[in-house]
Amino acid sequence: MKHSTLMAVAAAGFAVSMMAASGPVLADGAQAFKKNRCAQCHTVSGKHTIGPSLNGVVGRKAGTADGYKASRYSKSMVAASEKGLVWDAKTLDAYLANPKKFLQDFLGDPKATTKMAYPGLKKEDERKQVIEYLASQK
Numbered sequence: 001m002k003h004s005t006l007m008a009v010a011a012a013g014f015a016v017s018m019m020a021a022s023g024p025v026l027a028d029g030a031q032a033f034k035k036n037r038c039a040q041c042h043t044v045s046g047k048h049t050i051g052p053s054l055n056g057v058v059g060r061k062a063g064t065a066d067g068y069k070a071s072r073y074s075k076s077m078v079a080a081s082e083k084g085l086v087w088d089a090k091t092l093d094a095y096l097a098n099p100k101k102f103l104q105d106f107l108g109d110p111k112a113t114t115k116m117a118y119p120g121l122k123k124e125d126e127r128k129q130v131i132e133y134l135a136s137q138k
């Protein structure tokens with residue numbers, strides 16, 4: 001293949017990947033949400049299952065999913081909510097990395113715990129994908 005043809009092919013490929021840029025992020029996010037087991041306990045549709053629906057969770061006060069009874073949340077989640085915890089990219093990143101430890105640190109209480117039976121999503125890039133995905137679900 002001539003050099004100029006190669007350049008044209010590369011440019012076309014780049015253009016296609018740019019056009020699809022908003023697509024793959026969400027596709028990866030949805031995949032990361034499934035792959036890391038979130039979907040076993042959460043929907044993003046507003047329907048509550050084992051855990052509260054995560055629809056609109058980004059920007060929401062912790063422990064306040066509409067229609068999910070406050071009594072279903074752990075005492076620690078309610079306490080964190082009362083202390084002003086709001087889910088944003090930063091707090092979600094820390095919570096998802098290690099749910100129990102995050103609440104213990106946030107509340108300054110080594111006995112704090114969460115009903116989310118999940119050890120944590122350790123891969124930083126996948127946490128980021130999941131959070132971007134959640135931010136788009138409202």
Ligand code: HEC
Pocket residue numbers: 033036037038039040041042050051052054057061062063064065072073074076077087092096113114115116117118121130
């Ligand atoms: C085994 C079931 C289970 C899995 C797996 C799970 N969660 Fe949860 N999650 C819960 C439960 C139950 C709660 C309520 C926690 C509490 O009250 O302490 C919760 C709470 C949350 C909250 C706070 C919601 C609110 O209304 O304040 C977020 C955000 C969240 N989970 C995200 C995720 C994400 C993202 C994943 C995957 C990386 C995940 N969860 C995996 C069960 C689960």
